[in-house]
Amino acid sequence: MPRGLDLLAVDDLQVGYGKIQVLWGVSLRLAAGETVAVVGSNGAGKTTLLRSIAGLLPPVAGRVVFRDRVLGRLPAHEIARRGLALVPEGRELFPWMSVHENLLLGGRLCAERLRVAENLEWVYGLFPVLRERRRQSASTLSGGEQQMLAIARALMSNPSVLMLDEPSTGLSPRVVESIFEVIAGLAQRGATILLVEQNVYLALAVADRAYVLERGRLTLEGTGQELIEHAAVRQAYLGVAEG
Amino acid sequence: MGLDAASLLQVLVWGLVVGSIYVLLATGLTLIFGVMKLVNFAHGELMMWGAFLTILIAQSTGVNPYVAMIGSTAAVGLLGVAIERLGFRPLRGTAKINEIFLSIALILVLQNALARFFVPYFRENAQIRTPYATEYFSLGLVNLRYDFVILLAVAWAITFGLWFVLFHTAPGRDVRATSQNRAAALLMGIDVRRIDMLCFGIGSALAALAGSLYGVVNPFSPYAGTIPAIKAFAVIILGGLGSVPGAVLGGLLYGVVESFGTFFLGGSWRDAIAFVLLIVVLMVRPQGIFREGA
Numbered sequence: 001m002p003r004g005l006d007l008l009a010v011d012d013l014q015v016g017y018g019k020i021q022v023l024w025g026v027s028l029r030l031a032a033g034e035t036v037a038v039v040g041s042n043g044a045g046k047t048t049l050l051r052s053i054a055g056l057l058p059p060v061a062g063r064v065v066f067r068d069r070v071l072g073r074l075p076a077h078e079i080a081r082r083g084l085a086l087v088p089e090g091r092e093l094f095p096w097m098s099v100h101e102n103l104l105l106g107g108r109l110c111a112e113r114l115r116v117a118e119n120l121e122w123v124y125g126l127f128p129v130l131r132e133r134r135r136q137s138a139s140t141l142s143g144g145e146q147q148m149l150a151i152a153r154a155l156m157s158n159p160s161v162l163m164l165d166e167p168s169t170g171l172s173p174r175v176v177e178s179i180f181e182v183i184a185g186l187a188q189r190g191a192t193i194l195l196v197e198q199n200v201y202l203a204l205a206v207a208d209r210a211y212v213l214e215r216g217r218l219t220l221e222g223t224g225q226e227l228i229e230h231a232a233v234r235q236a237y238l239g240v241a242e243g
Numbered sequence: 244m245g246l247d248a249a250s251l252l253q254v255l256v257w258g259l260v261v262g263s264i265y266v267l268l269a270t271g272l273t274l275i276f277g278v279m280k281l282v283n284f285a286h287g288e289l290m291m292w293g294a295f296l297t298i299l300i301a302q303s304t305g306v307n308p309y310v311a312m313i314g315s316t317a318a319v320g321l322l323g324v325a326i327e328r329l330g331f332r333p334l335r336g337t338a339k340i341n342e343i344f345l346s347i348a349l350i351l352v353l354q355n356a357l358a359r360f361f362v363p364y365f366r367e368n369a370q371i372r373t374p375y376a377t378e379y380f381s382l383g384l385v386n387l388r389y390d391f392v393i394l395l396a397v398a399w400a401i402t403f404g405l406w407f408v409l410f411h412t413a414p415g416r417d418v419r420a421t422s423q424n425r426a427a428a429l430l431m432g433i434d435v436r437r438i439d440m441l442c443f444g445i446g447s448a449l450a451a452l453a454g455s456l457y458g459v460v461n462p463f464s465p466y467a468g469t470i471p472a473i474k475a476f477a478v479i480i481l482g483g484l485g486s487v488p489g490a491v492l493g494g495l496l497y498g499v500v501e502s503f504g505t506f507f508l509g510g511s512w513r514d515a516i517a518f519v520l521l522i523v524v525l526m527v528r529p530q531g532i533f534r535e536g537a
Binding site: 054055056075076077080081085086088092093094095096097101104105106108109153154157 | 413416417419420423424426427428429430431432433434435436
């Protein structure tokens with residue numbers, strides 16, 4: 001893939017917490033309009049990767065290039081301002097604010113007020129249950145509704161890249177299905193998405209391309225379909241024994 | 244005083260007056276705690292700096308002390324901004340104990356710096372003299388000092404103003420967001436360090452205003468801020484750490500309880516009431532009236 005088309009490029013990223021290094025030279029690319037998944041087991045470093053790209057965890061070495069500019073050690077709020085949105089693991093909502101206020105905070109980077117109103121209509125359309133709960137405080141929502149709110153809040157700023165960290169965690173299969181329907185819809189309409197998931201099958205189904213992250217290193221790369229058919233992936237993550 | 248309606252009413256009025264001072268003090272403290280998760284033990288010293296600067300400005304320029312308070316409040320607000328920028332910000336991310344040491348160091352520095360200027364002028368105690376010191380409204384049963392009325396008006400105008408900004412404006416929403424979830428606030432594009440600086444400045448300014456109003460109704464010395472600050476800690480624990488509505492309700496409640504407690508039990512109990520209240524709250528409802536961050 002030609003380099004100029006990459007919206008986001010991660011080069012040889014090394015990240016750690018104190019003395020414990022988690023990522024050992026991760027490189028990946030994300031082109032505009034593409035949906036890319038990073039799959040791997042618990043503790044592989046998926047969350048660390050997204051938190052580092054978002055600026056919440058400064059890298060030890062390596063770099064992140066977003067829209068042809070090196071993010072370096074920019075603070076997280078500057079990275080958000082440039083159009084990179086993260087839906088963090090554990091949702092990280094503002095618990096004692098209403099659904100509506102959470103969404104307004106998501107839209108605070110919009111230059112125009114009109115845009116905020118339009119985006120509110122858009123995300124309430126994507127997740128109608130949020131409209132019903134609009135005056136409720138975020139802490140009173142169910143897990144699935146909280147995940148929907150976290151995604152909607154990130155969409156409020158019309159980000160150029162949407163990063164999703166484990167959107168399926170702790171949710172019932174039915175809720176997961178409806179959330180992934182929305183993600184697939186966004187992907188089809190041309191959104192650029194970087195999705196991190198433990199649920200490998202689900203992630204590979206919506207992704208154009210995917211990487212496998214194992215103990216801090218990317219070990220495999222391919223289209224979603226290729227990886228679903230890949231023997232090692234089938235064995236390790238999809239629970240299919242070969243033979 | 245006997246147990247007649249007039250004296251009870253007088254006790255209530257006094258409770259509301261001191262309660263309003265505690266409201267300002269506690270609101271500032273809880274605002275700082277909310278966004279920075281930091282207890283500034285030197286809050287009472289900022290308070291006394293406010294009172295002292297008010298006298299200084301009023302005496303050197305001849306303006307009404309209530310006008311002088313605008314200047315002293317702004318000056319201590321800027322001092323707060325400087326303390327955050329140069330003191331607490333570099334410590335962020337290091338062990339919590341460093342912040343505690345810094346705020347204890349600030350007590351010593353601010354107290355002694357104040358004494359250095361204060362003692363030559365006032366010896367032990369000073370009081371802010373207003374032109375209305377001997378004027379009263381007569382409200383049937385009680386006489387209401389002009390100063391009490393002005394004090395209540397100033398304190399509540401500021402409190403409601405702050406309330407409005409926090410709960411009904413976009414910058415206020417950014418402050419509440421930072422208080423409720425700092426990482427998520429960053430992800431929304433909020434420059435949380437600016438919010439820290441702003442809130443430390445506003446919190447310090449509120450302490451200075453509280454100190455100036457305190458100085459109108461009480462004599463004070465450079466060391467007089469310690470006990471009111473401890474009471475403000477009790478108030479924010481009562482109201483819920485980081486909760487502004489909690490600080491407002493808690494401060495008012497505390498003022499009235501203290502006033503009646505002193506009336507019925509005697510003056511020597513006045514400062515013990517805060518600690519009794521603190522112990523009871525920690526045993527019965529450790530999370531306070533409101534939850535953090537509201």
